[in-house]
Amino acid sequence: MGNLKSLSLFLFLAIVSMLVVDCEVLQPYDARFVDEICKQTPYPSDCVQFLRQDPRSSGADVKGLALIMVDVIKAKGTNTVNKIKQLLKGSTGEKKPLNICLDRYKGVVEINVPEAILTLKAGKITIAEDMAAATSDEAQYCEVIFHGKSPLTIENNGMHVAAEVTRHIIRHLLLI
Template identity: 30%
Template sequence: MLLLFLLVLFTQNYFSHGDLIADTCEKTEYPRICISTLRSNPDSKTADVKELARIILKAALGKVNTILNQANDLLKKTKDRLVRQSLNVCISVYDEALDEIPDAIANVGTNNSEANIQASATIVDADTCEESFSNTPFKADNNAVKQLAVVALDIIASLG
């Protein structure tokens, strides 16, 4: 009997928390990327809404690092002056994002307006990188950074 009770208790806790992810993500502009990002992170299973926002921001930070690594690699290989200028723009703005996103993560739940400003700056960074190219090699990753930042903003807004 005790085993049955514990099974029911754990099942209810698992599914009610699973609902937190779905409920939180359905209120965002990009629910699909929100749900897939959170479901792929094992920390989200026990996270509250503040931690869900932090997990989304950490995913954006991962994408920023991917872009930076690719941009630095391309910079070493290309001789084209315009491409080099565009790569340097991306490297510059995403270097800033390496500071902005961790600050946003730290401010979630304690200073949401500051977290909001920092997450918003990340969207501007992605747009700036994207617009520096006529045909960017980072289109998918820039879009992912922007969408993750928008999702983070939506979640932070729900915190009040």
């Protein structure tokens, strides 16, 4: 009788372990989680690069990944503001579009980013998504106003990519 109980327990544990091993549930702490979320964005390789650079991503859920991406937007926006200020010191003919871009990027850093953080934390997902979309639009507008001669093409394109990745990760929260 003792052997039968031991055998039953052994079989039960063996079956449970096989079920657990075969289960493909991705947890936020799983390294594949970032890859799976990033596949759902328009720029998967950039997404993975942005998120893997931040150690918080290894333990983040979708909201955490979205907040990390908002931090990426903030850093890119701050760097662009600083570059524009440098360009304005030496610029002659580009002052008007540079000043417009400066105002737009200051708005991203001072308005869009804090609003996205607050609304994400409050669960107001569509407003956070709107902030990311507006950021993408600002970067594209800043590129267009130079009529093909932008000194900020790298920054504008980088911000557009980061904002679109952020927007798609935020949108993923609506599916949860």
